[in-house]
Amino acid sequence: MQKVTLFPQACKGMEDCGICAFVCPKSLFVASEEMNEAGYLPPLPPDEEKCTACGNCMIYCPDFAIAVEGGATDGREE
Numbered sequence: 001m002q003k004v005t006l007f008p009q010a011c012k013g014m015e016d017c018g019i020c021a022f023v024c025p026k027s028l029f030v031a032s033e034e035m036n037e038a039g040y041l042p043p044l045p046p047d048e049e050k051c052t053a054c055g056n057c058m059i060y061c062p063d064f065a066i067a068v069e070g071g072a073t074d075g076r077e078e
């Protein structure tokens with residue numbers, strides 16, 4: 001069972017970054033409407049039912065704001 005954990009305080013925002021949305025093969029990242037303490041809009045937690053646990057978001061997030069447990073880690077879309 002895959003699990004995606006977000007650390008929203010570490011995120012520099014979907015507008016300024018958004019790499020997670022770009023690399024997710026399932027397009028599961030959309031911006032929250034709530035700012036973090038730094039004033040950025042982090043993503044909402046992705047739908048874990050649709051997540052394949054490919055690990056792309058964790059690998060490419062430059063701020064280590066996402067952790068993925070379980071599933072494949074090779075980035076291939078199923």
Ligand code: SF4
Nearest residue numbers: 024051052054055057
């Ligand atoms: S692990 Fe893959 S499918 Fe799941 S949210 Fe991250 S990029 Fe999307």
Ligand code: SF4
Nearest residue numbers: 011012017018020061
């Ligand atoms: S890739 Fe990381 S820092 Fe960039 S928007 Fe996504 S969670 Fe935030």
